[in-house]
Amino acid sequence: MGRHVGSLVVIEAMSIAVSAGVPVLLWGHPGTGKTSAVTALADVLDWPVEVVIGSIREPSDFAGLPVVSNGAVDLAPPSWAQRLAKEGHGLLFLDELTTAPPAVQAAMLRIVLERVVGDLQLPEEVRIVAAANHPDEAADGWELAAPLANRLVHLDWPINAKHIARGLAVGFPKPPLFGFERPATMAQKLTARASVASFLEVRPGLALQMPKGTAVGQGWPSPRSWEAVAQLLAACEAAGASHDAQAILVAGAVGQAAALEFLSWLENLDLPDPMAVLAAPDRYELPTRSDRIFAVLTAVAAVAVAENDPAAWDRAWVVVAKAAKSAPDVATLVARTLASNRPPNMQIPATLVELAPVLRTAGLM
Structure with a gap:
């Protein structure tokens, strides 16, 4: 068997x-x-x-x-x-x-x-x-x-x-x-x-x-x-x-x-630790494969939401902004997740300005 x-x-x-x-x-x-x-x-x-x-x-x-x-x-x-x-x-x-x-x-x-x-x-x-x-x-x-x-x-x-x-x-x-x-x-x-x-x-x-x-x-x-x-x-x-x-x-x-x-x-996915990505989102370079981008972004968003930490939530948007150019459909999905799980009293991050087209597509603006 x-x-x-x-x-x-x-x-x-x-x-x-x-x-x-x-x-x-x-x-x-x-x-x-x-x-x-x-x-x-x-x-x-x-x-x-x-x-x-x-x-x-x-x-x-x-x-x-x-x-x-x-x-x-x-x-x-x-x-x-x-x-x-x-x-x-x-x-x-x-x-x-x-x-x-x-x-x-x-x-x-x-x-x-x-x-x-x-x-x-x-x-x-x-x-x-x-x-x-x-x-x-x-x-x-x-x-x-x-x-x-x-x-x-x-x-x-x-x-x-x-x-x-x-x-x-x-x-x-x-x-x-x-x-x-x-x-x-x-x-x-x-x-x-x-x-x-x-x-x-x-x-x-x-x-x-x-x-x-x-x-x-x-x-x-x-x-x-x-x-x-x-x-x-x-x-x-x-x-x-x-x-x-x-x-x-x-x-x-x-x-x-x-x-x-x-x-x-899975052997060829080589998915990074989402906590490491959130620790330094500016230095992280997104993969080129769409399936890997999907895996990275969904993991990062899930961890940021689970942490319930405004700073982690804010840094997750930096990763989403990077993905908006090469994988707008994935960025749209993750933007919806982050926007619907905004920590209390959290200000809208400046990164959202770059994501305006993506968020309009997602019906969030």
């Missing part, structure tokens, strides 16, 4: 996905240590873990059991969800996912995406990991429905004979943690979003590519999965992740074909 990489890279990718709060699914043969890897990660984090097996559950175990209370119907969550909510953090491990029939998979959708069980909202620090055997290897296996597949990042779990032999001889080592020590900064998150947005400007056909048929066993491009890619890119940047880990995470979210094209494009 994905590229062949070592178990350490997959553990790195899984750890980064968990740290970023992106639900992840490990695909592998039965008895190859997927469950052990997830429980070991929870042990290293010192987090509680709740193991839920779909084949022995009913839809009401995820959607909530209707209970009449004071003349109203409440959806009571199961005990495993109440325990996680009480702890405030932990791993929800959905094991043997392909043994869950379609009705149970449908009931899982809101849990995987929103962490809602019945009427209970699980805390943000509850992270979701799943494991599955391929349907032809699972007991009474079912294909994974496309809506559920689109909510998960898919990773292939490798078999490493030497790792198994050494583990059996001297014990299996604890998995290293990636992504938890240095969470992604706001600038990294906004830069990652700008990168994804710029790519989809160039390749709009990849924004949504529904898989054929009703079942699918891998990720596929959609606005939701591209959002996950942005989260994962930021987490990879913050963690200093390996190239292989980043690659399998992107492929696990949007599929191999879209990932290959995106990663190839």
